[in-house]
Amino acid sequence: MKARVHVTLKPGVLDPQGKAIANALHGLGYAELGDVRLGKYIELDVAASDAAEARARVAEMCERLLANTVVENYAIEIAD
Amino acid sequence: MKARVHVTLKPGVLDPQGKAIANALHGLGYAELGDVRLGKYIELDVAASDAAEARARVAEMCERLLANTVVENYAIEIAD
Numbered sequence: 185m186k187a188r189v190h191v192t193l194k195p196g197v198l199d200p201q202g203k204a205i206a207n208a209l210h211g212l213g214y215a216e217l218g219d220v221r222l223g224k225y226i227e228l229d230v231a232a233s234d235a236a237e238a239r240a241r242v243a244e245m246c247e248r249l250l251a252n253t254v255v256e257n258y259a260i261e262i263a264d
Numbered sequence: 265m266k267a268r269v270h271v272t273l274k275p276g277v278l279d280p281q282g283k284a285i286a287n288a289l290h291g292l293g294y295a296e297l298g299d300v301r302l303g304k305y306i307e308l309d310v311a312a313s314d315a316a317e318a319r320a321r322v323a324e325m326c327e328r329l330l331a332n333t334v335v336e337n338y339a340i341e342i343a344d
Contacts, residue, residue: 190305191305192305192307202306205306205329205330208329209325209329212325212328212329214321214324214325216310216311216312216321217308217309217310217311217325218308218309218310218311219307219308219309220306220307220308220309221306221307222304222305222306223304223305223306223307224302224303224304224305225270225271225272225302225303225304225305226282226285226300226301226302226303227272227299227300227301227303228297228298228299228300229297229298229299229300230296230297230298231296231297231298232296241294241296244294245289245292245294245297248292249285249288249289249292250285
């Protein structure tokens with residue numbers, strides 16, 4: 185099964201990388217650009233008997249390694 | 265408008281970060297885990313008259329800064 189994970193900073197957490205990207209894009213002339221938030225997108229191949237099991241295991245992986253749950257949220261999509 | 269951009273390595277391009285994540289997760293006991301691919305997820309607030317204009321400008325931003333189009337693909341979603 186294919187799991188797609190989005191790891192994003194929690195609202196209110198400062199995003200210096202996003203700010204740097206926004207500044208660079210403003211410098212390239214994209215004045216219409218507002219806020220920029222940078223996150224991680226991770227695709228994982230997981231062997232599991234069903235989607236629920238895959239989701240549970242990937243959630244564990246997020247809690248233990250993929251996301252810093254103090255300042256990051258994660259969202260999991262499971263595809264066959 | 266909110267633009268969501270996924271920047272991912274092109275198929276066949278080696279992903280050392282993905283490999284490192286996979287090795288770490290195997291070390292934590294997730295033997296059922298196969299391939300891991302790491303990409304960037306970027307959310308941008310863009311002022312535009314319509315979705316088509318927003319998409320075109322964000323595509324330009326991807327071509328010029330957000331993606332290294334030699335080894336990366338990008339996908340753009342526009343939400344109101």
